[in-house]
Amino acid sequence: MNEFTLDLNLTARMPSRKDWRxxxxxxxxxxxGCHQVAYRNAGFNSYAIASRDRSKAEEVAAEFNIPTVHNSWQELIKDKDIEILDIAVPPNRQLEIVREAVKENDHIRGILCQKPLAMNLEEANEIVLLCEQAGVKLAVNSNMRYDQSIRALKTLLENNYFGEIVLATIDMRAIPHWQDFLKEYDRLEMLNMGIHHIDTFRYLFGDPEKVTAITRSDPRTNFPHIDGITQYTFQYADGLMATSLDDVWAWQGEGTQKDMYIKWRVEGTEGMALGEIGWPKFPEKGLSTLKFTTRKFPDQWIEPSWDTVWFPDAFEGTMASLLCAVEEDRLPEINGRDNLRTMATIDALYLSIKEERTVKLTETLQTLK
Known part of the structure; x- marks a missing residue:
């Protein structure tokens, strides 16, 4: 029996300099819980922090030995010692910060934005153009690409372990924490939780040809929203279907039992893989899992293992990718230009819901500049 020895590429490549400020x-x-823990573990240099509430910024600074606390984000971006900007604010505030960050601030070499990059494709496009025009490297924190099971699956796909891919599915039964700022928006699940799965399908299989989405409201969410519980399907030119069911009403409350999980499955003509994402167990250390069967290793299940987790370890990868891109003068792995295609896919899914039809991705991609 052959021994499985393939390097699954789970560990992010580190920059040659870890002292970027x-x-x-x-x-x-x-x-x-994630950014600062991951940066500390990786040995990155968290040099400064700012927040709307200075006292909270001071608490984080004390916990993670961050030497500088600024009174505002406006003050922070003018600090000439800062080289990398890590933006972790609600999506409707990122454009304003990026606009100011690229103005006569030559000391800022790279920016890591949260996902979603913006509330809509138009604003996301503006962020990307601003950074491109200023020569600033822009990365987006699409961190599910660094979940260990997804990273391993990508490597297996690139090495053709499963032949032609026929069907891919994600089944989520988990309850996200809907933060207060989301009450201001009508786009909810796909833009703020499903975006992980939408971007992951693109990471694994590329852009779909067309998409279809259906939704219903989430009974536990008492503010207005378009999409609560959602199901959406990507269709590819070669026939591949990738579909996700995102159930955010997965526990009915006291008196009933919980069954929380995010499971995925990929089936091909030469084998298949299935796994589970450990995130629903956070803040406990929930390991993601993967097992696969392939004709390359007949009549067996292969189950690689690791001891790192999506939250917080994946956040080492998103920042490391940006730092490497700054050093090497290239696009980050999860760059803003690529992320626009994730945002365009999300816009297509909302259009599908609104018009109750299948939408070709070209309908939303054509608006990009």
């Missing part, structure tokens, strides 16, 4: 805007749970 990073300035973080935001002090919320994602910064405290």
């Amino acid at each position: 990073i300035g973080t805007i935001g002090s919320g749970a994602i910064v405290r």
Whole structure:
């Protein structure tokens, strides 16, 4: 029996310099529980932080030994010692910050934005153009691309372990924390949670030819929204179908049992792979899993293992990719220009819901500049 020895490319390639001075805007749970933990583990240089609430920024600075706390993000971006900007604020605020960050601030070499990049494709496009015109490297924190099971699956696909891919599915039964700022928006699930799955399908299989989406409201979410529980399908020119069911009403409350998970499955003509994402267990250490069967290794299941997790370890990869891109003067792996195609796919899915039809991706891509 042959031994499986393929390097699954789980570990992000690190920059040659780890002392790039990073300035973080935001002090919320994602910064405290993921960004700063990952940067500390990787040995990156968190140099400064600012937040709407200075006291919270000071708490994060104390916990992670960040030497500089600024009174505002406006003050932070003018700090000439900062080379990398890490923006971790709601999506409707990112454009304003990027506009100011690229104005006569030659010290800023790279920007990492949260996903979604903006509330709509038009604003996302403006962010990308602003950074391109200023010569600033722009990366988007689409961190599910660095989940260990997804990273391993990508490597197996690139090495043709499963032949022609026929069907890919994601089944999510988990309850995201809908932050207060989301109450201002009508786009909910696909833009803020499903975006992980939408971007992951693109990462694994490329752009779909057309998409279809259906939705219903989430009974537990008491503010207006277009999409709560959603199901959407990507169709590719070669016949591949990729579909996700995102159930954000996965527990009925006290008196009932929980069954939370995110599972995925990919089937090809020469084999298949299936796995589970560990994120629903966060903040506990929930390992993602993968097992696969292939004619390359007949009549067996192969189950690689690792000891890192999506939250927070994947956040090493998103920042490392940006730092490497700055050093090597190239696009980051998860760059803004590529992310526009994820945003265009999301716009196509909302158009599908609105008009109750299948939408070709070219209908939204044509608006890009």
